[in-house]
Amino acid sequence: MSEQRPNNNSRLVIKLMAVVLGMFGFGFALVPLYDVFCDITGINGKTNPYAATYDVQDVDTSRTIMVEFITRTNTGMPWEFEARTKRIAVHPGELKTVQFYARNPTTRDIVGQAIPSVSPGTAALYLNKTECFCFNQQPLQAGQDVLMPMQFYVDPQIPEDIEVFTLSYTLYDVTGTSSTVAMNRG
Amino acid sequence: MSNAAEHLHHDEHHDHKPAGIMRWLNTTNHKDIGTLYLWFAFIMFLIGGAMAMVIRAELFQPGLQLVDPNFFNQMTTVHGLIMVFGAVMPAFTGLANWMVPLMIGAPDMALPRMNNWSFWILPFAFLILLSSLFLEGGGPNFGWTFYAPLSTTYSNDSTALFVFSVHIMGASSIMGAINVIVTIFNMRAPGMTWMKMPLFVWTWLITAFLLIAVMPVLAGAVTMVLTDKFFGTSFFDAAGGGDPVLFQHIFWFFGHPEVYIMILPAFGIISQIVPTFSRKPLFGYASMVYATASIALLSFIVWAHHMFTTGMPVAAELFFMFATMLISVPTGVKVFNWVATMWRGAISFEIPMLFALAFIVLFTIGGFSGLMLAITPVDFQYHDTYFVVAHFHYVLVTGAIFSIMAAVYYWLPKWCGKMYDETLAKWHFWCSLISVNLLFFPMHFVGLAGMPRRIPDYALQFADFNKWISIGGFAFGLSQLIFLALLIKASRKQGEPATDQVWEGAQGLEWEIPSPAPYHTFETPPMVK
Structure with missing residues (x-):
């Protein structure tokens, strides 16, 4: 033992x-x-980071969904950043384009990265972006400005109880981070 | 071979121990290591308590008077870290080292060299943590929960020291837990079946499994904070594709079982003390074991009740609300069993029993405020207020720490062979009991009225309550100096000699050996009938 x-x-x-x-x-x-x-x-409100293809056959004109846009810049990010369209009514399946405006008011070149977030989070599953500035980093030289398009449609499968949702973009300063350097080199 | 010969030689000198500091540095004796853990925990309790005094002094009046807000934040952070990892957990490990082998009839812990190592890395962990306070920019100031991005984007470089000290604390706890599990599995005396084990042994066994399950997750969380901060990863950084809410999920997946790590051994202690002084066997032994196991299992599926305000879907909030409330069922079973044990018992009110009774009442108050916090819709009001502070101090101070004090008074005569100083002990108990309630009870009111935690200033209408809370805090801090005086007296072997059984109603193997417990015990295993 x-x-x-x-x-x-x-x-x-x-x-x-x-x-x-x-x-x-x-x-x-x-x-x-x-x-x-x-x-x-879809509970954390993150949207698909890749472009969707638009293949909707019929637009559901019986429903209208209000999509609101909010922009904010992270602490230490000096850009001006705003949604040119604050809110837009869409029918599920309908393709829409909205514009966002960004300007670098400083005297140095900065690379920005917008991170989207949807509230309520479950709506994120039904938001399809065919084109978005958030898919790529956005470099802006000192004083430069840019109008950035975002094209999207709402999946007709979206649950009945969602009548309005908010898409918020937070803009981060990613100048000099490793992925930025790699991108510039590539 | 030569080892075995040395061993034989060693055993002939029964109470032989090396003298001086080397005895303590090299010791592999479970009693020595238990003593080291307990003194270490007490010193950390006083250091963490001194930080609480700084916090309460600053909050004595509204406005900023004594310390700057950044230092205040460092005090709340390091107070929390020291009390959790430096005081409560090492104190329980010390009690396990001393008592588990004695209670199951084992000669020592199963892995004595690892036992030495697991203790001696602890002082270095806390040296690293405390020294970070003196660096330029100060120590950690993001709360003991070190939420990202406070601990990543907005922290200073001393975060690296915080991370390494938590790594070392984690390694120490894991080694201690493995030792307890192996000891209980392999070293029980013949006849000590699972369902004959004392409840302190049972609760520690379950606690040890919780420790090895969640301390590695904490180690992973701090490692991710380290790489996010210094090596450019983006676990918790939204700009790089990470998610700060993920940090909270990982942290509380550790953090909620952690709160049961700090209370299950307390349940074990109370379950030893109440039958002794009621002179009745414990009511519902088997249900106590199953209740402990259920609490441990449930603790893994309730973590998100710390995160109700992060924007979870309603279904998830309801799940975590009901799962949390479910825990009150096995906890209620325990409280019921303690009360039923006392029912019609021949109760006497020695100091350990007084602390145990205070534990049962005050821990239950902490449990009720926990139930209030579990209710999702009202948690939005209570979240991050002093109500939360009141809740977890009731369960940790009048819960865990009162149980540790009860345990020390209960087993001190066995450790030292002398009874503690009764007068000092009474002063200690009554001063602590009154001041701790003056300290923490009004926090419920200011919390419900909306006073936020972790802020060095507050609105004027909270001034009167905060003055009384601070007075209670200073009184509670001073009361612990009585305890210090008592412990110094006891360690100098002053006092009435204790009998082997010490307490009239005490049952169990640890009361069958002489008082003080010899350096080596149960070298031939006892037979348990």
Whole structure:
């Protein structure tokens, strides 16, 4: 009995260490799991980061959905950034284009990245953007301005209880981050 | 071979221990390591308490008077970190080291060298954390929950020290937990079946499983903060495709089981003390075991009740609300069982029992305010107010810390062989009990009225309450100096000699060995009938 104990101990310790390593891995696995979970359920309001293709056959003219646009800049981002259209009524399936305006009032070149977010979050699943400035980073030289289009349609499958949703863009200063450097080089 | 010979030689000198500092640095004895853990926890309790005094001094009057807001934020952050990881958790590990082998009839912990290591890395963790306060720009100031982006985008460079110290604390806890599990699985005396184990052993076994399940997740979370801040990853940075809300999910996936890590051993302690001083066996032993296990399992599916205001869908809020409320069922079973144990018992009110009774009443108050916070619609009002502060201090101070004090008074005669100073103990108990309620009860009112937590200033109408809260805080802090005096007296072996059983109604293996407990115990395992 006492001869066996050290063996029993080390076997149990190995098993418990495997649990520890597994849970350490699980902590990191939560990152992709969270993304997948949110992609499926749309609960964090993130929109699809890739362009959709417009293939809707019939526009549902019996319903009208109000889409509102909000813009904000992150702390330390000096650009002026605004939605030229504040709100727009669309029929599900109808293709619409709205414009956003950005200007770099500073004396240095800055690269911006807009991050979209939809509220209520479940509406994000039914918002399809065929063209969006948020798909790419936007460099602006000192004093330069730009009118950025965003083309979208609302999936006719959108639940009946959603009559209005808000699309918010936050503009971040990503000048000098590694992906910016890589993009400029490429 | 030579090792075995040395071992034999060693065993002949029964109470032989090396002298001086090397005894403590090299020790692999579970009692020595338990003592080290307990003193370390007490020192950390005093340091963390001193920080609470700074907080309460600043909040004594409205307006900014003593410290600048950045330093105030560092105080709230480091107070939380020290009390959670430096005081409560090491104190429970110390009690486990001392008592688990004695309660199951084992000669020592199963992995004594790892035991030494798991203690001795702790002082370095806290040295790193505390030294960061003296660096330029100060230490961590983002709250003990280190939410991104406060801890990533907006923190200073000392965050690296915070991250490494949390890594070391985590490693220490994991090693301690593995040791407890292996000891309980492999070292029980013959006849000590699972359902004969004392409840302190049961609750610690379940706590140890919680520790190895969630401390690695915390290590992952701090690692992600580190790489986000210093190495350009974007786990929690929206500009790079990450999500700051993800941080809260990962943190609270650790954080909610963590609060049960800090309370399950307390349930075990109370379940040892109440039967002793009621002179009756514990009511509903099996239901206590199952209740503990249910609380531990449920703790994994309630984390998002800390995040009701992050914009979750209603269905998710309802799920987390009801799952949280479900936990009050096994907790209610426990409180019911303690009361039923006392029912028609021959109760006597020694100091451990007084602390245990205070625990049952005050912890239940903390549980009720927890239920109020679990109700999603009203949580939007309570969120991040002093009501939350009142809630978790009732469950952690009058819950976890009162149970640790009860445990120290309960087992101190066994450790030192002398009874504690009764007069000092009474002063300590009554001063603590009155001041702790003066300190935390009015926080419910200012919280409900909307006073936000973690802010160094407040609106004028909260001034009177805050004055009384601060007075209660200073009194509670001073009361712990009585405890310090008592512990110093006890460690100098002053006082009435204790009998082996110590308490008239005490049952269990730890009361069958002499007082003070010899350096080596149960070298031949006892038979448990």
